[in-house]
Amino acid sequence: xxxxxxxxxxxxxxxxxxxxxxxxxxxxxxxxxxxxxxxxxxxxxxxxxxxxxxxxxxxxxxxxxxxxxxxxxxxxxxxxxxxxxxxxxxxxxxxxxxxxxxxxxxxxxxxxxxxxxxxxxxxxxxxxxxxxxxxxxxxxxxxxxxxxxxxxxxxxxxxxxxxxxxxxxxxxxxxxxxxxxxxxxxxxxxxxxxxxxxxxxxxxxxxxxxxxxxxxxxxxxxxxxxxxxxxxxxxxxxxxxxxxxxxxxxxxxxxx
Amino acid sequence: xxxxxxxxxxxxxxxxxxxxxxxxxxxxxxxxxxxxxxxxxxxxxxxxxxxxxxxxxxxxxxxxxxxxxxxxxxxxxxxxxxxxxxxxxxxxxxxxxxxxxxxxxxxxxxxxxxxxxxxxxxxxxxxxxxxxxxxxxxxxxxxxxxxxxxxxxxxxxxxxxxxxxxxxxxxxxxxxxxxxxxxxxxxxxxxxxxxxxxxxxxxxxxxxxxxxxxxxxxxxxxxxxxxxxxxxxxxxxxxxxxxxxxxxxxxxxxxxxxxxxxxxxxxxxxxxxxxxxxxxxxxxxxxxxxxxxxxxxxxxxxxxxxxxxxxxxxxxxxxxxxxxxxxxxxxxxxxxxxxxxxxxxxx
Numbered sequence: 219x220x221x222x223x224x225x226x227x228x229x230x231x232x233x234x235x236x237x238x239x240x241x242x243x244x245x246x247x248x249x250x251x252x253x254x255x256x257x258x259x260x261x262x263x264x265x266x267x268x269x270x271x272x273x274x275x276x277x278x279x280x281x282x283x284x285x286x287x288x289x290x291x292x293x294x295x296x297x298x299x300x301x302x303x304x305x306x307x308x309x310x311x312x313x314x315x316x317x318x319x320x321x322x323x324x325x326x327x328x329x330x331x332x333x334x335x336x337x338x339x340x341x342x343x344x345x346x347x348x349x350x351x352x353x354x355x356x357x358x359x360x361x362x363x364x365x366x367x368x369x370x371x372x373x374x375x376x377x378x379x380x381x382x383x384x385x386x387x388x389x390x391x392x393x394x395x396x397x398x399x400x401x402x403x404x405x406x407x408x409x410x411x412x413x414x415x416x417x418x419x420x421x422x423x424x425x426x427x428x429x430x431x432x433x434x435x436x437x438x439x440x441x442x443x444x445x446x447x448x449x450x451x452x453x454x455x456x457x458x459x460x461x462x463x464x465x466x467x468x469x470x471x472x473x474x
Numbered sequence: 475x476x477x478x479x480x481x482x483x484x485x486x487x488x489x490x491x492x493x494x495x496x497x498x499x500x501x502x503x504x505x506x507x508x509x510x511x512x513x514x515x516x517x518x519x520x521x522x523x524x525x526x527x528x529x530x531x532x533x534x535x536x537x538x539x540x541x542x543x544x545x546x547x548x549x550x551x552x553x554x555x556x557x558x559x560x561x562x563x564x565x566x567x568x569x570x571x572x573x574x575x576x577x578x579x580x581x582x583x584x585x586x587x588x589x590x591x592x593x594x595x596x597x598x599x600x601x602x603x604x605x606x607x608x609x610x611x612x613x614x615x616x617x618x619x620x621x622x623x624x625x626x627x628x629x630x631x632x633x634x635x636x637x638x639x640x641x642x643x644x645x646x647x648x649x650x651x652x653x654x655x656x657x658x659x660x661x662x663x664x665x666x667x668x669x670x671x672x673x674x675x676x677x678x679x680x681x682x683x684x685x686x687x688x689x690x691x692x693x694x695x696x697x698x699x700x701x702x703x704x705x706x707x708x709x710x711x712x713x714x715x716x717x718x719x720x721x722x723x724x725x726x727x728x729x730x731x732x733x734x735x736x737x738x739x740x741x742x743x744x745x746x747x748x749x750x751x752x753x754x755x756x757x758x759x760x761x762x763x764x765x766x767x768x769x770x771x772x773x774x775x776x777x778x779x780x781x782x783x784x785x786x787x788x789x790x791x792x793x794x795x796x797x798x799x800x801x802x803x804x805x806x807x808x809x810x811x812x813x814x815x816x817x818x819x820x821x
Binding site for chain 1: 534535536579580669670694721722723762764765766767
């Protein structure tokens with residue numbers, strides 16, 4: 219998988235919020251074998267470098283950091299947060315979130331396209347958190363995005379893939395764009411399903427951080443994502459109605 | 475003789491004062507050196523909730539917190555007045571029912587530590603909540619105290635035992651002998667793996683609603699705890715609200731968002747809180763190590779006790795006990811002592 223010129227072998231991206239402790243977070247990252255973690259700046263920092271102690275813990279994990287603009291409700295807020303993230307983490311990568319509705323945390327796709335255009339012009343590599351809407355996807359690509367991250371379900375809901383049809387359709391329309399299912403997953407089976415649909419990767423946070431044993435759950439997700447990808451590459455058979463015995467029945471005595 | 479060692483405790487927050495008391499009770503001459511003006515005033519203990527709730531903390535904290543925290547209730551009750559053993563009550567709005575189920579599962583460390591109440595059971599414990607919630611978890615063995623009153627009482631007890639406290643004193647020139655370093659976040663100059671985790675709190679006065687034990691309102695985004703803060707046998711309607719936990723070392727005042735989140739949650743507990751008077755706001759940094767568990771660490775003649783995180787009043791007694799055990803027997807390595815014990819001097 220290649221994201222903005224970076225080759226990655228692990229197809230699970232992990233968020234770093236809400237773990238019981240930084241030590242458990244570090245262990246979860248290690249066993250999941252992820253190569254990319256997201257980190258939220260806005261809530262933790264208030265515009266200063268006051269989150270430095272936590273950020274240096276994140277940097278010490280030895281994986282690539284994808285800062286995010288979680289919690290931003292406007293284009294201006296998201297752009298400012300992205301600029302700060304670039305300074306703090308020294309990376310042009312930014313997971314772009316512009317929230318439009320507070321109960322569902324549904325992306326404001328109009329603001330998202332606008333912010334993606336501004337940030338791309340400023341040299342950012344934008345990972346937009348979007349819906350599965352095809353037209354929005356087109357606009358994000360036109361705005362300069364080279365990766366799309368549609369939601370599985372609203373953030374933190376653990377509902378899995380709400381609209382498999384929409385996600386499949388997005389995959390079919392953009393066969394060459396890296397697609398990452400971001401948010402809404404609760405179980406490894408749901409992550410495996412996203413991978414079986416042909417998605418390039420899965421990004422999640424709450425499902426691991428809020429599990430009773432985050433480390434065990436991180437390992438489970440890492441394995442499910444790898445299994446789902448292998449299944450996709452193995453070209454699974456199509457479902458069919460008629461049973462097809464896996465051994466020949468012709469010539470068996472009962473048939474006579 | 476180790477028993478006669480003269481000991482200076484640097485830092486008069488809850489970790490330092492509990493250590494000082496434990497050492498004084500074992501016969502050591504102990505002096506506490508504190509830069510602040512009074513007991514706990516310039517430490518994050520000043521903004522603590524004062525919940526002695528080891529089993530509830532098991533929701534997110536690791537096993538040692540639940541086990542060691544159980545020492546706290548008896549320790550405090552034996553030494554200061556005002557430890558209220560009224561249990562704690564955990565609530566969730568009807569739509570957040572799964573949060574309550576999850577909390578029940580995660581805190582069932584031992585059978586019987588909590589039981590489920592229906593609306594009648596809730597009203598029997600806290601009449602003010604009648605008709606507002608249909609389910610709650612009750613942890614009958616938990617307790618709470620007023621942290622500021624408790625710190626003042628513990629200071630008096632310490633001085634009554636012959637201990638000395640020097641306020642408004644920086645620890646620049648320390649006398650010979652063992653130094654217990656309990657400076658909290660300020661000790662980061664020596665403990666580089668220490669970080670600050672910001673917490674915000676509000677004190678409100680709401681005479682229209684009477685709650686007698688700590689409440690926790692579960693919410694996927696904005697959890698809340700409310701702790702009654704009235705003086706003994708007196709109803710003033712004072713409550714402390716808290717729960718925020720932010721990975722930031724910003725010491726600035728409470729943010730608008732912090733206030734809104736806490737008050738919104740309080741309003742969900744009971745609409746009468748909308749009429750509450752805001753008496754005080756506060757924010758400070760809790761010292762924490764990467765695993766959010768406390769540590770004893772020895773470097774030369776200095777013994778550090780730190781990293782009590784959000785569990786100051788809950789874990790300070792166990793930390794003080796283990797620290798006193800180390801002082802009595804330098805070959806003893808308690809569970810919260812980390813690798814630096816290799817530097818232990820062959821006393």
